[in-house]
Every structure is written in structure tokens, then in C-alpha cells.
Amino acid sequence: MLNTPYPFDANNHAYQRFLTLTGEHFEVVRWDTTTGRPALLTLIDISSRDAFSVALLDTDEDPQPHALLAVTTDAALSLHGPIRGRAAAADYAPHLAMRDARVAATTPAALHHPDTPTIRPDEWLTVPPDIASAAHTPPGDTTSVGLVLLDRDRAQLAVVGPFPTSGDAQAWQSDTDGWPTIDRLTVALQPPAAESA
Structure with a gap:
């Protein structure tokens, strides 16, 4: 055996x-x-x-890349990742909150790979309506970005990325027809700090 x-x-x-x-x-x-x-x-x-x-028979890991989506007290969005797996992204939340007192809420978000044009229904996250209506992105320079697709009416979002530039993110198109009107927010994808490793 x-x-x-x-x-x-x-x-x-x-x-x-x-x-x-x-x-x-x-x-x-x-x-x-x-x-x-x-x-x-x-x-x-x-x-x-x-x-x-x-x-000890086997191990199992969640290999899907995630980002930790953070919202500040003034509803500015930030993305931190990529981080391997949902649980590891959630574990990063306390580290982020300790470094940035403006963080009001966080949630792990699967990073939909840009090579695939179809976003699955389970990749959409429900967010509080007040955050959905007020969410915005602060300006920032970075070497990597994520595209947050935000349906303000249904209070849902999905994250696609990473992309090397904002232009690449905005050029990405889904093959899903008949979507309601959504906002396309380009958000800097910040690498997680060393303590999350």
C-alpha cells in the first residue's frame, strides 16, 4: 500500500x-x-x-487564480493578486486590512482567464447594492490590471484578467449576447505582500 x-x-x-x-x-x-x-x-x-x-492518501488544492477584491470606505475598488485558490485569497484579507485602514470590505473573486470569452454564471459575485451603485476605480499605475464587469442594477460583478495594460482589458469582449448594460472598470492588480505566501 x-x-x-x-x-x-x-x-x-x-x-x-x-x-x-x-x-x-x-x-x-x-x-x-x-x-x-x-x-x-x-x-x-x-x-x-x-x-x-x-x-496520507492524497491532497487537493484549488488551483484557480483568484484576486482579493477590496472596497474602501469611499467605495474605491482595488484588486490584489493573482493568488492561487479562493481560500488563500480570503486568508490574505486580514493582512490587507492591517496595512490599509481605508479597507471597508473584501471578497475573493475568481479571475476569469481572458482567453475564454464565456463567463460562467458561478463566476458572478453578488455585492451589496450600495457598493454596486457607488463603486469606482482610483487612478493608478501598475504592470497588471483586471477588468471588473459591474452590473449595478443586479448588484453583481465578475473579474477578468490579468491583462498587461488597461487598453488590453477594455478591448476584451465576451461572447455572451443579451447581457444587461454593465460598467467595465479597469482596476490595478496589485501583487500581494510577502506575508500572504
Whole structure:
């Protein structure tokens, strides 16, 4: 069983967090296969020396690029990313809020790839109507931008990107006919600070 080719990424965030938490309460013995893949963990209670083992079969990650969409107290939008996965984007929110006191709200937003002209219904985010009506973008220079498609009437948005320039973002077109009128806001895509890695 230990040499079966289960996909396992030892850098998986959940696995690393599990090791950190269990290491605070147990002695942890890691058993590896001949290829170096972790296959089994034995957790030993420090005081009683009782133990049990957990088999490590596989890992799962959310590979879709996301950005953390932030709204300031005056309804200015900003994008922070790309960040791999929705959970990692959500985890970045406290770091951003600690650095910028103007941030009033955040939400992870999937980055729709510009090579695909069709935006799926599940890529649209519902936002509070007051934010949808007042949202705007501040001027800014950056090497990467995202295109926020904002339906103010339905209070929904989707994010497409990244693009190298604002002109590239504004030139992008969806193949979906019959959309209601939407605003196309070009927003600087700011790389996340180092503490989110």
C-alpha cells in the first residue's frame, strides 16, 4: 500500500497546518515511501505515550487564480493578486486590512482567464447594492490590471484578467449576447505582500 502512486503534495497548506497544530500537542513521527512521499503519520501523546497512525492518501488544492477584491470606505475598488485558490485569497484579507485602514470590505473573486470569452454564471459575485451603485476605480499605475464587469442594477460583478495594460482589458469582449448594460472598470492588480505566501 505504501508504494501506490497517490498524488500527495507535501506543501499543501492544509497538510502544513495539520503538522503545525499536531506538533504543538503530539510527538509526530512521519513515515515516507521510498520515493520520499509522506505516507503515514504516527501521533504520540506526550504524557501517556499512547499513539495512533493516520494514512496520507492524497491532497487537493484549488488551483484557480483568484484576486482579493477590496472596497474602501469611499467605495474605491482595488484588486490584489493573482493568488492561487479562493481560500488563500480570503486568508490574505486580514493582512490587507492591517496595512490599509481605508479597507471597508473584501471578497475573493475568481479571475476569469481572458482567453475564454464565456463567463460562467458561478463566476458572478453578488455585492451589496450600495457598493454596486457607488463603486469606482482610483487612478493608478501598475504592470497588471483586471477588468471588473459591474452590473449595478443586479448588484453583481465578475473579474477578468490579468491583462498587461488597461487598453488590453477594455478591448476584451465576451461572447455572451443579451447581457444587461454593465460598467467595465479597469482596476490595478496589485501583487500581494510577502506575508500572504
